[in-house]
Amino acid sequence: MNIVPVLPPSFTVVIAGIGGQGVMLASRVLAAAGSLCTEHVCRTESRGLSQRGGSVWSLVRFGSRALAPVSGVSSVDLVIGLDALEAARAVPSLKPTGAVVSDRQLSAPLHLSRGWSEDAAEAETAMLRERVERGIAQAHQALVLDAQEIVQRLGLSGCANTLVLGAASALLPLPLACLEAAVRHCVHAETLASNLQALNAGAREAETLALANATRPAV
């Protein structure tokens, strides 16, 4: 499938996750990919307290008119979530036509579970999961995959961020080859092979899920 997508004047992506998941690096790769294919690229990221296990997000914009590293409510085309709760948190920033691609994994904020019995914590997490799913379902289109599970299976631990980015390529107006070139440019030689593998595995997973959705019989 070598179809080069049509580029809109600006395409805006929010990558959301938790400190340490590789949000910033995924964002740098996406910005590099954008700069290979479009006129303007800009990005920005949350700062300050985020290193202490707080929410982390990064904004990447590219296109012929993408000049301001600023987003807002109803201004984002795609949310890439490395954690389901953080993806759900970013959904209000999506345009009515916006989409979410996210890892299914959800880590509950520690202050919720600390000091409670295991049962209570489990019940709370189940409730949280339900709310997160409801949040993500507000997006026009949602693609939720088991990124952590897949990278474990393929022996690519630590590359979940690249895998989700690969899956997101299905909804990005950039060819996969462009993302691949960006990974080659940004990644150290020793992890390059596994990152490229993760990127492609993500893209394949997205195709599989899209097919499964398309062939699922209407209820």
Next chain:
Amino acid sequence: MAVQEQFAPPVPEPIPETVHGMLASGDEAVAWGALDSNVRLATGYPGTPATDIMEAVIRNYDARRTRAHWAVNEKVAYETALAVAIGGQRALVAMKQVGLNVAADAFINSVTAGVNGGLVLAVADDPECHSSQNKQDTRLYRALSGTLLLEPSGTQEAYLMTREAFRLSERFRVPVILRLTHRTAYGCAPLKRGRAAGKQAPFAWPKEPQRFFITPNVSRRLFQRLEKLQREFGECLRESVYFHRRDSKEPAGSRTGVLCAGIGFSLAQELLPPEAGLLKVPGEPFAEDEIASFVDAHDRLVVLEEGEALLEDRVRGMTRGRKTLLGRRTGHLAPVGELRFEEVDALLSNREKPALRESVELPPRLPEICKPCGYHKVFGALKNVPGLATPSDIGCNSLGGLPPYSVMDGVWSMGSSIGVACGLAAAGHERVLAIIGDSTFFHAGLPPLVEALHQNYKMTVLLLDNGTTAMTGGQGVAHRAAGEAERRVDLLRVIEALGVARCTPFDPHLLGLEGIQTLVEDSFAESGVKVLVYRSQCGLYSPGYHTEKPWALAPKRNAGL
């Protein structure tokens, strides 16, 4: 023509790092602007969103030309840079907006006598309070001091304006402010650097007491010069390449004109239809007659600025009620905080604001103390000590004020834990515990400690020494030397020499939760000032510091990418 030359932007030569989308933040652009201006000295105190300026300088400077280091606080940083600039060389000093409060005395009083070499004060504001106590607008300090301020709208301009600021500082012989906001400081875009400046004049300390010894007579004379400069500043900003004006091509009666500064210009460039009018204010004080003529030429005026509604208020005065004015004060934009994309988009494109989705309530993910950190022991212990008054301070220690510990009564400003503790003791509180980190202690904790001792107050100071400035990313502290050039200032000897009743260092991991609890409790049995010095590593930034069995935090960085 001389003026034109001053403003000729350097010929951009792309550097290899920018070719494939390695984007630079505004902070990094300021650092490169200063390094390419051949600064002799760069210094500052860490604080989001300005930290990355000095971080980028320290990563990239050439020690043969530049001296670069973190200072003990913003005032000292400013004064150090000031002396270099008075001696005719270039200096950069960087801080966050509240940092300028600390440096304000030195800054404001240095403007009248001015400098000989270029002095650029780069300040990053945080209008949305992402990581600050307040949203103060550095343009107000501009007005208070009477100097010149430049405000870039993005990365490339941050670079060019930094270089311009050095030239203007030398031309007008005043320190020049470069104002960033969170968006321009952390927003990243491709950066093209110009050719580096040539060799600078040698350092020459002037003997001009009639200029630098600002007694009342000297001040009155200098103020006349500064007053005359205001008009020149405005004209020079108007003539600069950073000024931009295009008038509306719409029919009379429905001409939209947007006035903008900083990130507002990037938003307007992106979202404003090409037939509408646009005026960019590249700095302060800007030529009033230019703004007035733009206001006259339009019917519907929109003001895009981050921080206070300074430009908007000026425009309102000029419209005399005859024009439609849309801005923060009129409720068309959020009254405080950053410019919101959807609001600006709605105003500029005359569209309705987008409808909100049904909101799903999600729990916040608050910042947390790293798992193996000794702070858990301390704050866990404090939870069990009843009846405390706990004024605390800026930095990682303030995380003890969040769940699950919530053991802090308040946090005000750098060093205020001990200052507020003085007041608590003066009011007769018997169980006062001031909590402060080591970097903050050297920054602003020493004077209130002297006060406490001099007044013989009864209080306990819990000094949390982790050997680094952790919250902002592990910058150096005075009691640890980074490399050969720096000398250690002995923290314990300083405290003991002041004559405190007790100075007890402890290792939180050896003493344990109950031990710390007892230590704090026992300290209230004694009168006078007691200082309990927690000493333990920060697993992220000072592994091995005063820790018998050091552990390092597992690298937080993902192996991916």
